[in-house]
Amino acid sequence: MLNLSQKGWLLGTVALLLSACSVPPSGSSTSPQADARVEEILSQMTLEEKLGQLNLVVGDLFNTGPTVNTNPSDRFDEQIRQGQITGIFNIHGAEYLHRLQKIAVEETRLGIPLIFGADVIHGFRSVSPVPLAEAASWDLKAIEASARVAGEESAATGMHWTFAPMVDISRDARWGRIAEGAGEDPYLGSLVAAARVRGFQGEDLSAPNTIAACVKHFAAYGAPHGGRDYNTVDMSERLLREVFLPPYRAAIDAGAASLMTSFNELNGVPVTGSTWLLRDVLREEWGFNGMIVSDWQSITEMEYHGFAKDRAHSGQIGMEAGVDMDMMGATYLEDLPALVKSGDVPMELIDQAVRNVLQMKMDLGLFDDPFRYGSVDREASEIRNAQQLEAVRDMARKSMVLLKNEKNLLPLSKDTRKIALIGPLALESNKGEFNGCWSFFGQPGEVVSVEAAFREAMPASSKLLVAEGCDLYSDSQAGFKQAVKTAKQADVVVMVLGESAVMNGEGASRADIGLPGEQLALLKAVHATGKPLVVLTVSGRPLELSWLDENVGTILHIWTPGSETGHAVTDVVFGDYNPAGKLPVSFPRLVGQVPIYYNYKATGRMYEGDYSEHGSERVYRSRYRDVENGPLYPFGYGLSYTEFEYGEIRLDEPEMSMNGTLTASVSVTNTGKVAGEEVVQLYIRDLVGTATRPVKELKGFQKILLEPGESTTVSFEIGTEDLAFWHDDNTWYAEPGEFHLFIGTNSDEAQMVKFRIKDASAI
Ligand code: NOJ
Numbered sequence: 001m002l003n004l005s006q007k008g009w010l011l012g013t014v015a016l017l018l019s020a021c022s023v024p025p026s027g028s029s030t031s032p033q034a035d036a037r038v039e040e041i042l043s044q045m046t047l048e049e050k051l052g053q054l055n056l057v058v059g060d061l062f063n064t065g066p067t068v069n070t071n072p073s074d075r076f077d078e079q080i081r082q083g084q085i086t087g088i089f090n091i092h093g094a095e096y097l098h099r100l101q102k103i104a105v106e107e108t109r110l111g112i113p114l115i116f117g118a119d120v121i122h123g124f125r126s127v128s129p130v131p132l133a134e135a136a137s138w139d140l141k142a143i144e145a146s147a148r149v150a151g152e153e154s155a156a157t158g159m160h161w162t163f164a165p166m167v168d169i170s171r172d173a174r175w176g177r178i179a180e181g182a183g184e185d186p187y188l189g190s191l192v193a194a195a196r197v198r199g200f201q202g203e204d205l206s207a208p209n210t211i212a213a214c215v216k217h218f219a220a221y222g223a224p225h226g227g228r229d230y231n232t233v234d235m236s237e238r239l240l241r242e243v244f245l246p247p248y249r250a251a252i253d254a255g256a257a258s259l260m261t262s263f264n265e266l267n268g269v270p271v272t273g274s275t276w277l278l279r280d281v282l283r284e285e286w287g288f289n290g291m292i293v294s295d296w297q298s299i300t301e302m303e304y305h306g307f308a309k310d311r312a313h314s315g316q317i318g319m320e321a322g323v324d325m326d327m328m329g330a331t332y333l334e335d336l337p338a339l340v341k342s343g344d345v346p347m348e349l350i351d352q353a354v355r356n357v358l359q360m361k362m363d364l365g366l367f368d369d370p371f372r373y374g375s376v377d378r379e380a381s382e383i384r385n386a387q388q389l390e391a392v393r394d395m396a397r398k399s400m401v402l403l404k405n406e407k408n409l410l411p412l413s414k415d416t417r418k419i420a421l422i423g424p425l426a427l428e429s430n431k432g433e434f435n436g437c438w439s440f441f442g443q444p445g446e447v448v449s450v451e452a453a454f455r456e457a458m459p460a461s462s463k464l465l466v467a468e469g470c471d472l473y474s475d476s477q478a479g480f481k482q483a484v485k486t487a488k489q490a491d492v493v494v495m496v497l498g499e500s501a502v503m504n505g506e507g508a509s510r511a512d513i514g515l516p517g518e519q520l521a522l523l524k525a526v527h528a529t530g531k532p533l534v535v536l537t538v539s540g541r542p543l544e545l546s547w548l549d550e551n552v553g554t555i556l557h558i559w560t561p562g563s564e565t566g567h568a569v570t571d572v573v574f575g576d577y578n579p580a581g582k583l584p585v586s587f588p589r590l591v592g593q594v595p596i597y598y599n600y601k602a603t604g605r606m607y608e609g610d611y612s613e614h615g616s617e618r619v620y621r622s623r624y625r626d627v628e629n630g631p632l633y634p635f636g637y638g639l640s641y642t643e644f645e646y647g648e649i650r651l652d653e654p655e656m657s658m659n660g661t662l663t664a665s666v667s668v669t670n671t672g673k674v675a676g677e678e679v680v681q682l683y684i685r686d687l688v689g690t691a692t693r694p695v696k697e698l699k700g701f702q703k704i705l706l707e708p709g710e711s712t713t714v715s716f717e718i719g720t721e722d723l724a725f726w727h728d729d730n731t732w733y734a735e736p737g738e739f740h741l742f743i744g745t746n747s748d749e750a751q752m753v754k755f756r757i758k759d760a761s762a763i
Contacts, residue, residue, distance in 0.1 A: 035359070037362060037367060038355055038358045038359050038362055039355075041110060041112065041358060042351060042354055042355060042358065044110060045110065045354065047337060047340060047347075047350070048083065048084075048337065049083045049109070049110065049112075050350050050351070050354045051332050051333050051336055051337065051350070052082070052083040052084045052085060052086060052333065053083075053086045053112065053354050053357050053358065054086060054324060054325050054326055054332040054333070054350075054353055054354065054357060055084060055085055055086055055325075055326055055330065055332055055333040056085075056086055056087050056088075056089065056117070056293065056325050056326065056327045056328065057076070057079075057085055057087075057088055057089075057328065058088070058089055058090050058296075058327075058328060059088050059089065059090045059091025059092075076088060076100060077100075077103055080100060080103045080104050080107075080108070080114065081103060081107050081108060082108075083108050083109065083110070083112075084333060085114065086114065086115060086325065086357055087114045087115035087116060087117060087160075087161075088100065088114065088116060088117075089116065089117035089118055089119075089161075089163070089327075090117075090118050090119060090440075091116070091118075092118065092157050092158070092159065092441065093157065093158075093379075094156075094157050094158045094374040094375050094376050094378070094379045095376055097116050097157070097158035097159075097374060098158060098371060098374070098375075100114060101113060101114055101116075101158075101370050101371060104370070105370045112358070112361070113361060113366040113367065113370035114370075115160050115161055115360070115361055115364070115366070116158060116159050116160050116161065116373075117159070117160065117161035117162065117163060117214075118154060118159050118161070118162060118163070118441070119162070119163045119164070119438055119440075120150045120151075120154045120159070120162040120163075120164060120211075120441070121162075121163075121164050121166065121180055121437075121438035121439070122134065122146070122150070122164075122180075122436065122438065122439065122562065123146065123149065123150045123153075123392060123439065123441075123442060123562060123563070124149075124150050124153035124154045124157075124159075124383070124441045124442070125153055125383050125384050125441055125442060125443065125446070125563075126149055126150075126153060126383070126384050126388040126389055126391070126392045126442075126562075126563050127392060127435045127436070127439045127442035127447075127562035127563040128146040128149070128150065128391075128392045128395045128396070128562045128563075129392075129395060129396050129399045129436070129559050129560060129561045129562050130179040130180065130436040130437060130438075130504070130540045130559060130560050131164075131165065131166065131179070131180050131181060131182060131192075131196075132178060132179050132180070132181060132182065132183055132540060132541070132559065132584060132585065133396075133399035133540075133559030133560065133561065134146060134182075134192070134395055134399055135181075135182035135183050135188060135189075135192050135584035136183075136398075136399045136400075136401050136559070136581040136582060136583060136584050136638070137395065137398035137399050137580075137581055138188070138581075138582055138584075138679045138701060138703055139398050139703055140191055140192070140195040141195075142391075142394060142395050142398050143192055143195045143196060143199065143395070144195040144196070144198050144199040145199065145391050145394075145395070146199065146391060146392060146395045147164075147165070147195070147196045147197075147198075147199025147200050148199040148200070148202065148391075149388045149391045149392060150162070150164075150199070150200065151199060151200040151201070151202070151209065151210055151211045152209045152210075152382060152388070153382065153383045153384075153388065154211050154441075155208060155209045155210065155211050155373050155374060156209070156374055156375075156378040156379050156381075156382035156383055157374045157378075157379050157383070158373050158374025158375075158379075159211060159373065159374065160211055160212060160364050160366070160373055161211055161212040161214060161257075161258070161364075162200055162211050162212070162213060162214060163214045163216060163260060164196065164200065164213065164214065164216070165192075165193055165196035165197060165200075165213060165215060165216075165251060166180040166181050166216050166217065167181060167182065167189060167190075167192075167193040167215055167216070167247035167248055167250075167251055168180075168181045168216075168217055168220070168221045168222030168244075168247075168262075169181065169182075169183075169184060169185070169186060169189055169222050169223075169243055169244050169247060170183070170184060170222030170223065170585075171184045171222075171223070171585075171586075171594075171595035171596070171597040172222070172223070172224075172227040172594055172595045173227070173513050173541050173542040173543075173585070173587075173588060173591070173594050173596075174226070174227025174228075174509050174510055174511060174513060174541075174591065174594055175222060175224060175227040175228075175229065175509055175541075176229060176437070176503070176504045176505050176506065176507065176508030176509045176510065176540070176541065177221070177222065177229060177504075177505060177506055177508075178222065178504070178540070178541045178542075178585065179436065179437050179504040179505055179540025179541055179560075180437070180438065180505065181222060181247075182247070182584055183583075183584030183585035183635075184584070184585045184586065184597045184598070184599075184635060185584065185598075185599065185635065185698050186242070186243050186244070186246040186247060187246075187697070187698045187699060187700075188584055188698060188701075189246070189247040189250075190246045190247045190249070190250035191250070192247075193215065193247040193248070193250045193251040193254070194250045194251060194253070194254035196213070196251075197213045197215070197251050197254040197255060197256045198254055198255075200212070200213040201213050201255060201256075201257065205257060205363045205364055205365070206363065206364055206365030206368070206372075207365075208365075208372045208373055208374075209382075211373075212257035212258055212360060212363075212364060213251070213256045213257060213258070214256070214257070214258040214259060214260050214293065215248055215251035215252065215256040215258075215259050215260070216259065216260035216262070216295070217260055217261065217262035217263065217264075217295060218248050218259050218260065218261055218262055218271065218277070218278075218282070219240070219244065219245060219248060219262060219266060219271055219277055220233045220235060220240055220244045220245075220262070220264065220266050220271075221233070221262035221263065221264050221271075222244070223235060223244065224264060226509075227509050227511075227594065227595075228509050229506065229507050229508070229509050230263045230264060231264065232264065232265055233264045233265065233266050233267075234266075234267055234268075235266070235267070237726075238691065238726055240266075241726040242725060242726050243599070245281075249286055252282075252286055252288050252290070256290060257290045257291065257360055257363060257364075258290050258291040258292070258293060258360060259282070259288065259290060259291075259292050259293070260292075260293050260294070260295055260327075261278065261292065261293070261294050261295060261298055261323055262295060262298070263295050263298050263301065265305055265307070269307070270298070270301070270302045270305045270307050271298075272294050272295070272298040272299055272301075272302060272317075272318055272321065272323055273299075273302050273307055273308070273314075273317040273318060273320075273321045274321055275320065275321045275322065278292060278321045278322040278323065279321065279322045282322075283322060289356070290356070290360065291324050291325060291356040291357055291359070291360040292322060292323050292324045292325070292356070293323070293324065293325040293326075293327055294318060294323045294325065294326055294327045294329065295327060296327050296328045297327070297328050297329045298327070298329075299314050299315060299317075299318035299323060299326050299329040299331055299332075300314050300315075300329040300330075300331050301314075302314040302317055302318070311329075311331050311335060312331065312335035312338070312339060314329070314331055315329070315331030315332055315335040315336055315339070316335075316336075316339055316344060316345055318331070318332070319332065319336065319345055319349050319350070319353065320345070320349065322353075323353075324352075324353035324354075324356045324357055325353070325357055336350065384446070384563075389563065389564060392562050392563055392564050393564035393567050393568050393571070395562075396561035396562055396564050396565065396567075396568030397568040397571045397572050397577045397579070398580065398581060399558075399559055399561065399581050400556055400557065400558050400559070400561070400568070400569075400572050400579050400581050401556070401557040401579065401581035401582065401583055401637075401638040402555075402556050402557075402579045402581070402638055402639040402640065402641075403537075403545070403549070403555040403556065403557050403587075403633055403637075403638070403639070404549065404552070404553060404554055404555045404639070405553075405554050405639055405641070406553035406554060407553060408641070409492075409532055409534060409553060409554040410534060410554055410556065410572075410573060410575070410641065411572070411573060411574055411575025411641060412492060412494075412534070412573055412574055412575075413574075414457060414458055414459060414462070414574050415459065415461070415462060416458075416462060416491050416492050417461075417462055417463065417491050418462070418463045418464075418465060418489060418490045418491050418492075419454065419458070419462065419463070419464055419465070419490055419491070419492050419493075419494060420464075420465040420466070420467065420486045420487050420489065420490035420492070420493045420494070420531075421450065421451055421454060421464060421465070421466045421467075421494050421495075421496065422466075422467050422468075422469050422483050422486060422487060422493060422494070422495045422496075422522075422526055423468070423469055423495045423496040423497045423519065423522065424468055424469070424470060424471050424472045424496075424497070424517075424519065425450070425472075425496040425497060425498060425536075425538050426450055426451060426466060426467075426468070426494070426495070426496040427449070427451060427466065427468055428449045428451045428452060430449075430472070430500075431444065431447040431448070431449035431450075431451075431452075431565070431566075432444025432445070432447055432501070433472075433499075433500045433501045433538070433560065434447050434449075434501075434538070434560050434561055434562060434565035435447055435501060435560065435562060435563070436501050436504075436505075436540055436559075436560030436562065437501055437502065437504050437505025437506070437508065437540055437560070438505055438506075439501070439562070442562070442563060446563055447562075447563055447565055447566075448563065448564055448565055448566035448567050449565070449566050450494075450496055450536070450565065450566045450569050450570075451464070451466055451566070452566050453565075453566025453567050453569060453570040454494075454566070454570060456566075456567075456570070457570040457574055465486045465489055465490055466486070467479065467482050467483040467485075467486040467487075468483070469482075469483035469519075469522040469525075469526070470483075470517060470518040470519060470521075470522045471517065472499075472500045472516060472517055472519075473500070473516050473517040474517055474518070475517065475518055476518065477518055477521060477522075479522075480521075480522060480525050483522060483525065483526055484525055484526060484528075484529060487526045487529045487531050488529050488531070490531060491531075491532070492531065492532045492533075492534065493526060493529075493531045493532065493533045493534070494533075494534045494535075494536065494573065495522075495523060495526060495533065495534070495535045495536065496536045496538065497515050497519045497522070497523060497535060497536070497537060497538065498515060498516075498519070498536075498537050498538030498539045498543065499516060499538060499539040499540060499541075499543075499560075500516075501540075501560060503516065503539075503540070504539065504540030504541050504560075505540065510541075511591070512544075512591065513541060513542065513543055513544045513588075513591050513594075514543065514544045514591075515537075515543065520547060523535065523547075523548070523552070524547075527551060527552065532553075533552055533553065533554065534554040534555075534556065534573070535548060535552050535554065535555050535556070536556050536557075536558050536569065536573075537555060537556070537557045537558065538558055538559065538560060539557075539559060539560070540559065540560055542583075542585050542586065542587040542588065543557075543587065544587075544588060544589070544590060544591055544632075545587060545632060545633075546589050546590065546632055549632055549633075556572065556573070556579065557581075557583075575641065575674075578640055578641045578642065578674055578675065578676045578677070579638070579639070579640060579641070580638065580640055580676065580677035580678065580679065580703070581638045582636050582637060582638040582679045582681075582746065583633055583634070583635055583636060583637050583638060583746075584635070585635065586598055586631035586633070586634055586635050587631055587632045587633040588631055588632060589627050589628070589630075589631065589632045590626075590627050592624070592627070593624070593627065593629075593631070596631050597635065598631075598634055598635035598636070598696055598747040598748075599635075599694040599695070599696055599697050599698075600694060600695060601692050601693075601694055601695065602692065602695055603622045605620060605621050605622045606621070606622060607621035607622055607623035607629060608629075630748070634746050634747045634748040635698075635746070635747040636679070636681050636698070636745075636746035636747040636748075637745075637746040637747075637748070638679075638746070640672075640676040640677070640678065641672070641674050641676060642670050642671075642672030642673065642674045642675070642676035642706075642708065643670070643671050643672040644668055644669065644670055644671065644672075644676070644678045644706070644745065645668070645669045645671045646666055646667070646668055646743065646744065646745070646751065647666055647667035647668070647669075648666070648751070649664055649665070649666050649741065649743050649751050649752075649753045650664070650665045650666070651663070651664050651741070651753060651755055652664075652665075653755075654754070654755055654756065655755060655756045655757070655758050656718075656720065656755065656756070656757055656758070657757070657758050658720055658734070658736065658757060658758070658760060659719075659720055660719070660720065661717050661718060661719045661720075662717070662718050662755060663715055663716065663717050663718075664682065664715070664716050664718065664741055664743060664753070665713050665714065665715040665716075666680070666713070666714055666743045666751075667711050667712070667713050667714075668680055668704065668706065668711065668712055668713075668714055669706070669709075669710070669711040670706035670707060670708055670709065670710050670711075671709075672708060673708050674708060675705065675706065675707045675708060676705070676706065677703055677704065677705045677706075678703070678704055678706065678745065679701050679702070679703045679745075680701060680702050680703075680704060680714045680743065680744075680745075681698060681700075681701045681743065681744060681745070681746065681747070681750065682698070682699050682700035682701065682716045682718075682741070682742070682743050683696040683697060683698055683699065683741075683742040683743075683744075683747060683750060684696070684697055684699050684718070684722075684723060684739055684740065684741050684742070685697070685739060685740040685742070686723060686725070686734075686735070686737070686739055687737060687738045687739065687740065688737050688738070689725065689735050689737070690727070690735060691725065691726075691727070693725065696742060696747055698747070699716075699718060699722050699723075700716040700718070700722075702714050702716075714743075716743075718741075720733075720734040720757060721734070723739065723757065734757055735757070736756070736757045736758060736759045736760065737756065737757060738754060738755075738756050739754065739755050739756065739757065740752050740753070740754055741753050741754070741755055
């Protein structure tokens, strides 16, 4: 229970929060009319009705993860009538949702509409690639368009709210949920976060074809020890502020209507109970006044963390920390009445939480027309239409990353006489795996398989041979013989190997991030035939591909591309689309290098020398004995069917003054034979600081399209705010001194020039 000083703090905080309502918002509207209506409703509510507005339940009670209630029932009717539910998530069907909404608005005392939410993580029925793959496009417009399709389709079925974007930075390929974010970099991650918010929410949250975003999982959920989901996170405030927090902030600045707290503890305090993170940083520093929802039972789980002494106490802590809505914990509904009556939880806190929930419903337009989202007709016509499928196909091919293409084996000619498609993921029967993790509205049967698309793309005079070789996980090699025989009959072999959908996503951490089951052995057997070989690798995370890199000439990483997988694959494989994806995350040589990331810090004992060298020179250095330090494929890496030549970097000035700007330019020429896109990347390094700085930090990029022989000049303007970093007194500023500026094709291959920020005294 609260002691007196805590109570004093709480009341102060409530006063501050109430006064903060007039501060320009992120998230919710502050149109005076809307607020007045919220206040009016709030003034009429009983405590029980208020707590009902804070209680969120799932449509299927068996799982914390992706499940759908496919069996619309009357199970919620009575609870809705009693005003005990604010909304339901992961149910769907316009007719069903309409019926439930009708009960809420017609059969409850105040007629407050329900909110319907869902985990629409990368598409609804038109499934896009997993978000990590989308980030590999470095194409913010395409990412925004993909989120818009997801929003439109969800809204057409009556959905109001998605639990996305997930913006957790992760440097750990073992963590299954790395699939759901934009990778390892705060700059790229922030731009992607904002693009996805814009895509879901559009210009007007109350429009019937936009849905509210929920940025998650605040905060630092992507850094669990050992890469094990839900595990402890412990990190410095500097790392948190400079690397992990920026994407949440960017999503909020883009207007995200809501935010979800994470399961993890951070530095000893479960985030769901962290007044520092939720009130001081999020509300006060960042000005967020949208709605805060817990993750699934993350309030009541504070008891298991050893932070709350029982369930009621967890509810009290969650409320005090500022979590407005309790997802699946039921502690607000069931335990807070007694705590409010005893005075341990002030009514002002409950009121503010209810205010935030009602305001979000108001902003969605639900008080004006609770049925504005979705109808049976819209469900039939506004889902999987040609435009939406084209958007997810475009997103899928833009996500693919060409890792190797020796002898330019790709693109294949459509007239290749015999192509063998080999591997478990080549099969029609496994095509549902391409929907990836978190795609429970996507129908496996609606995915275009690789096999079907090859048949569609190849002329009748060519032949497609197909062999499974092995299944996704088992240790059986029974199919190897047939696979090898099939390979021998072909002119070219295309293998499709990798993870199934459930091998990444929530609760899907892996300690071995190689190809699962017998797939590597199958590859070795087929490779031994000596046939020209293309490998398409499938995953929602970086894979360990060292054997492939050493032995296979052509590797295209396709991730899990979604509904239009086959079409996107044939677009790229047959050269109708020239791949331009760049990795948003480093691919390690060995899992033991994890966490591995490009923006690491120097040490006093860096090792950047010759790896064949022996002796003491090499021993007392920051390195491994058995593998070199760098990744197999670095952040920002990806090839094209054409080549780009970079000219020298030109700076308009070698020095900039504090608060000034500097422009860096480079000419880029397409020296190959086909048109292609290149992501030109700008990195900086601050050589000496009052705190050490990373060896590189991405500060800009531009995706350009060049015809063969065409050149263009790419310019980046850099301001000192781009060079600012966090200081212990919680201020951000750049320090004078020497910097390196890199421009190049990936984080490893880039030219460097030097510049300075002048000392204040020299200005
Ligand atoms: C738990 C997951 O962590 C979260 O991302 C998801 O939105 C909720 N479950 C609801 O399914």
